[in-house]
Amino acid sequence: MTDTLIVGAGPTGLTLACDLARRGLGVRVVDKAPGPPRSSRSKGPSPRSLEVLEDLGVVDAVLAAGAEPPLMRKYRDGVPLADADPHAGSRPTPAEPYDRGRLIAQWRLEEILRDHLAGYGVTVETGTEVVDLDDTGDSVTVHFADGSTTAARYVVGCDGAHSRVRKLLGIAFEGETHEEQVMVCGDVRLAPGTLDRGVWHQWFDEDGAVMLCPIPGTGTGWWFQAGPERDAEGRPLAPTEDGFRRLFARHTRLPAGHLTEATLLSTYRVNVRMVDRYRVGRVFLAGDAAHVHSVAGGMGMNTGVQDAYNLGWKLGQVLLGRAGAELLDTYEEERLPVAARTLDVTSERLRATLEAVKVPGGGLDTAAVPASRAPDRGYRWSSLAGAGGHTDGLRAGDRAPDAPCTLAATGTPRRLFEVFAGPHISLLGFGAGSERTLREAAAAHGGAVRAVRVHGRGSRGLATAGPNALHDVDGLAREAYGIERDSVVVVRPDNHVGLIADAGDPQAVRRYLRALDGGREPGQPRPAGVVDGAGEG
The missing domain is CATH 3.40.30.10 (Glutaredoxin)
Incomplete structure (x- = not known):
């Protein structure tokens, strides 16, 4: 029996796996995809997620593989109108060492996390689909599509918006889909020299939009986002490579042939949905399996990383016998309000952005959410926020500052x-x-x-x-x-x-x-997996 089975090997599942593995706990990560998923929709970790990645020991690799968020250049009718820097005037401080996120393809971030996880002897088991769960009260029996089973003390569904784990638990995914807010996405390659790679280019015209953001470390790779082509009745058409070329030429006024390749094509519709609970017995949900929202603000992947970071240490304390199972109740207590707030913030940012792009010179910088206003700053409402703090500014439940x-x-x-x-x-x-x-x-x-x-x-x-x-x-x-x-x-x-x-x-x-932490009397042996750190200096 393993301590924790994680279903889904995206950033949320991999973050949780790294956190549990470094505690010496048994962890398995399964994903139904035949190989490592390759997704580029997320554009990188937020400042708070960079702090998490620093704690896990991978931030240097992420910083080296990524890039600073670029200037945003707005165009109208093919003509550049203005450059905007959403982080203008922002600087790192002693208390907050990361004042902005890092631009990195999601697949590259996942590679870094998988490599780090492998250092603990854990590899992702691809081609492994969960089809059923049986919670016995003491453990969970997991059934796979190939007919095999395994047992785990806890299971965590990090398997995305269409989560099989969530459906098996019977948890509703309440909310709405905005059918009119549609975007086509993909990774493209442009002929060398076509566009300045130090800029996120954004063409907003009366009949649609195209956005091209350079993918760090790829040389000629770009993230492509656009309003879709539509048929005679106004219905959005499925994305195709030729369709991407037509959209590219129409809005940029550049030759269609400068777009040489398009892959990972998908259609994105704005979904605003979340669960009303994060847990059923010994099974938990995290990331997109528990909440989805507008891409405005870039909070999707980052909210999942924060879910994992919150749950990891609590599972660790319980599995090591250092805390009672009631500690796990605080995961939902703390993260459910954050998810609800994230849905509100991203919906408001999307509304503001859609208004801004109607005006020449408006653009995606409107969607940026300052790090100090992000919903993941703290848990002052939590039962784990100890009473009695006497400082005027910082309070129990807040993010702990650096210095x-x-x-x-x-x-x-x-x-x-x-x-x-x-x-x-x-x-x-x-x-x-x-x-x-x-x-x-x-x-x-x-x-x-x-x-x-x-x-x-x-x-x-x-x-x-x-x-x-x-x-x-x-x-x-x-x-x-x-x-x-x-x-x-x-x-x-x-x-x-x-x-x-x-x-x-x-x-x-x-x-x-x-x-x-229940602690121990002096001289009492430590539970397995606990390694002594620095004592009092």
């Missing part, structure tokens, strides 16, 4: 995100009053908790501080967390603030940590 520090003993640069990286809970102790709580947490929870003292500017005794203690040289960590007196901050494994407590209230920290 540059140094190792107190050596002066080596060390960011908070480097402290958080890994499958553990992090404990930041600000001020000398936090030391007792840090020691107690390290003794009670072992490697499941990484407890780190953060020394302020002007602190004494840095040379004798523990090897993992930090020096907040410029005060940026205290600023980011709103710390004004000795405090302890608990950061969940998915890098959200769980609790902000006064250092004089160690019982609040103990109670909160017990909810996330």
Whole structure:
């Protein structure tokens, strides 16, 4: 029996698999496609998803394979009117190291995640279709199309908008399809030199539109999106290579033959749908299997990645016997409202974009959602948001900020995100009053908790501080967390603030940590798969 069977090998399923595998858990990933799916619809990870990918250890590969989001150039009647940069004026900050997403083909991102997963000894089982599920209460028996079966302690359906897992669970997918909002999509190749590859070109005319965005790392590859050709009755025609050439020539005023190849052709209709629950017994849903919405804002794949990141650590704690099964209830509690908000935001962005493109010079930059306004910023409503925080800005449930520090003993640069990286809970102790709580947490929870003292500017005794203690040289960590007196901050494994407590209230920290991690008495052996991390410095 495996710990978790993941159905679907897109970015959502692969993110979840990487998170579980690094915890030493048994994981299988199956996909009904005969080979690795090759999809280019998603244009890359958002700033928050880049933080997730950093934690998983693949962000450098993603940054190297991708590109900065390009300028958007708007045309009317074949004439360029204006360039727009949706990220103009945006810069990384100490608290938010990624101020914009990364442009990368979905298939390339999936390659990176599959390669990383293979490092844990896990390979995606393609050509493996799930046809039935039987939840016995203690495990789930999974039936495959070839007649074979397997058992798993939990199953997660990451199998897209047409999810077989969702249908087997009998969960409704309520919402609506906007038949009038239709787009044809595909990957195309243009003759070298046809268009500037540093620009996302957008032709919006009275009779339709064509958008061409360069695919990083392909040389001559482009994402093609357009309003469809229509028949005499106004019905959209299915996309074809010749049809793409006609649309290209009509709107760009360039020779049709400059479009040399078109693949992965598809028709996209705006669907706004979501489930009313993320779980039935031991089976969960994540990503497009649970919610679909307009492409405006680029949140589809990214919302799925966040689903996986939220669920992964909770499954890990339960499967390792470190938390009760009730922790899994918080997955739906936290992610269902985010999905609902995402549907609202993307629908509003689509409405604004459709209005903007009617005006010469308007374009897709209207669809951009600033990172600070994205729906995945936090879970203040969650039962896991511990009460009692005393900072004016940051609150329990919020995304945990980054900050540059140094190792107190050596002066080596060390960011908070480097402290958080890994499958553990992090404990930041600000001020000398936090030391007792840090020691107690390290003794009670072992490697499941990484407890780190953060020394302020002007602190004494840095040379004798523990090897993992930090020096907040410029005060940026205290600023980011709103710390004004000795405090302890608990950061969940998915890098959200769980609790902000006064250092004089160690019982609040103990109670909160017990909810996330049952802990152990000093000297008690660790559960299998838990590796000790850094102790209190």
